[in-house]
Amino acid sequence: MAGGRFAPGHLGELTQLVPFEMVDAALNATRAVQCRLRDLPSRVVVYLLLAGCLFPETGYLGVWRKLTGALAGLPVVSPTASALAQARRRIGSKPLRWLFDLLRGPDATGHGPGIRWHGLLVVALDGTTVTVPDTPAVMTRFTKQAGNHGGTGYPQVRLLALVACGTRTLIDAVFGPTTTGETTYAPRLLPSLRPGMILLADRNFGAQKLVADIAGTGAEVLVRLKNGRRMPVLARYRDGSYLSALGGLHVRVIDCEITVTTTAGKHTGLYRLATTLLDHHRHPAAGLATLYHQRWEIETAYLELKSTILGGRVLRARTPDGIDQEIYALLVVYQLLRTAMADATSTQYGTDPDRASFSIAWQSARDLVVQAAGVIAGTVVDLAGTIGRHVLADLLPQRRLRISPRIVKRAISKYQARGPHIDRTSYKATTGIEILAPAGP
Template identity: 30%
Template sequence: MLADALTLLLDAQDAPDWARLGAHLPYEWIAQAVAETGRASLRHRRLPAEQVVWLVVALALYRHQSISEVIDALDLALPAVQAPFVSKSAVAQARQRLGEAPLKWLFQTSARAWSSQDKNAYLFKGLSLLAMDGTTLRTADSPANREHFGAQSYASGAVASYPQVRGVTLTAIPTHLVVDAAFGRYDSNEMLYAKTLVPGIPDHTLTVFDKGFLAAEILCGLTANGQNRHFLIPAKGNTQWEVVEGTPEDAIVQMRVSPQARNKSPTLPQFWRARAIAAIDPQGRKKVLLTSLTDRQRFKASEIVACYGRRWQIETSYRELKQSMMGRALTLRSKTVEGVQQEIWGALTAYNLIRVEIAKAALEANCAPTEISFVRAFHTIQYELRWAAVTRAQGKLPALLQRLRQRLVSILNEKRPGRRCDRVVKSTPKRYAVRVLKKVLI
């Protein structure tokens, strides 16, 4: 990741030496992204399509800076004597010419490659651990965004002030790398986006779902296709089944597929089976976990329960993306529909760039990637990029990367033993202090 960016920044005075781009995000990927989507620049420009791809990714890394500031600070535009600066209109036109497709292609290609790297170091009984959940993002309040994405409606009839994007992500639990994503209108159910992601789930995986995704169409579609693809999901309070064998604490159960589901997907069986494991969450509440891991000797009930406890790490990845990277500026920059989609794919790629660098540093330090502070790693990468752009340290790229890895290893998370923080929903902080008016009794 940084090999790419640093090489590009160090050589910004001259035409970029594309052949020297680093190993994390090869130039071949970027060139293929713009070529296969038909967005390659046909004439010489200060911001050719390949440079604009880097710009969109960099905008996510420097969320609180304007587009012009990012271009100037990182020298992303090709040099020109007659026009030392790039106008705002030229940048907007360059992003419009690029569109969404190259960023989507780049994210999907890089995510598949990065998630398959070093996966053997983070297996659970030979299976890669994944988690699927949904989230939302707020867009600028433009007529185009409101018409395309929609907004939240309240029981009173009021409509939210900003349009919103609803999305579902498939995330690798050990590294927090986003493996795949789907998003669109806010009023579309998360189940619709989840169905589009299920066919792309890799083989030899265990995917942990939130109970909102409990549906035969999703879970049976996962296990019936591919090789060795399994699920783990909590049962709903009204889920009904018949015990086939086992004990109340660990049993094989059979559930009926609803007629409505079979009408939508005629290939579904009339009944489907799963393993039901009784568990108690940290708050002392009882729940039942349903899984396709039916081999009791290989997959102990206690191990499966502990594995489900790691599912909440996907919430941490959302916090890292939406609060740490975006700095709680939850409204996206773009005012056009295609610009919003482009920005989201760029943000996901930028997040994965940070996460893959953390994963590499964790392997060198022989620790878990989650033991390295994301916030401090994110800030370190920002500082290194700026430092390289200012100093133009020719020939020192390997030393810069080695120093970055060492700094990432040195900022491990410090966890106090015995500390436990309950999951609670807190009120949004007020921007201004609340003035309390006191009544004066006369």
């Protein structure tokens, strides 16, 4: 452990991925180092904020007890809740943002079909919302959303992320009020795109200018378009796709019918995809339609953030600045867990990162914080570590295609709750893809 007043400043084994020197650099760069050595040094407060994201079910005093529970025999202070709140306000959100900017990025060292496709790093762009406390201070910046079920009971933050599909690591993220739409936030993520990537996005991001701006970064695009959108047919290809244009940008359009078959029946949907990959020989239409399914990895990443880590809870912070601080801490912790998982699977050649259990990694990280174990790395490099060994010891089976009805599981209003007649069964499924060539000569 660190000595003296700095002893409570750790994150268990995850400290090896965000070591003392890194946190000190963040504090120095953002001028958030304490002017005098206090009972709660700024470095300790940063680790408290990060640990708080591993234990969202308890207040910061409870998090402090978890950080110090294994430090028997060391002179550890017992701060009050107000002292912890004052310390969090003192350092602000800038050190957490600095850490996120340093740690974000794809971990492309693993193996698996979803990491790269024809040599291109597969990434996805999408948005979600995070629920925050309903306080007068929060409502000055974040608002509640109206809806068919009485609207949301709490204000919400819109979070938009760029995710590496194969490892679900965060490449970049932005967030702000829900009064601003996803397509307005999206351009702020474009500087993180570069040649050698292929970006997957849903229909909301199919605007002409946005697709052209994405293509201008050098990254390739595979975006879904609305089925009724009229697209000019400039040339036809043998694989059923055709050359078209989005404004001044040439794209290849793929119309396909996807049929999902289960023991409960069949479901068929029409998809229209547009891509900047114009060579139908190198990138056939059927392969691109199959690749688009990888876009759902970003939905799984959001599930891990909001369900596994937060457990559907409202964030703790009760001011706009505190919300910024907490969200950046949450993004840092998620990235640390995903990095630890990718490092572990990379030690077993051929192991798809999809088989690593996020829940196991999260629970192992929590246990190691309580034990204050693995804080400082040994002299021998251990890529897997205790977290990784737990993950590798209980790998998930090879992914099978399953489907489940898309329903509201937690109704916003009890009067609008879905009844028990909804079929909540997950079915094993098979898919069929048929490319629909446009009519005409």
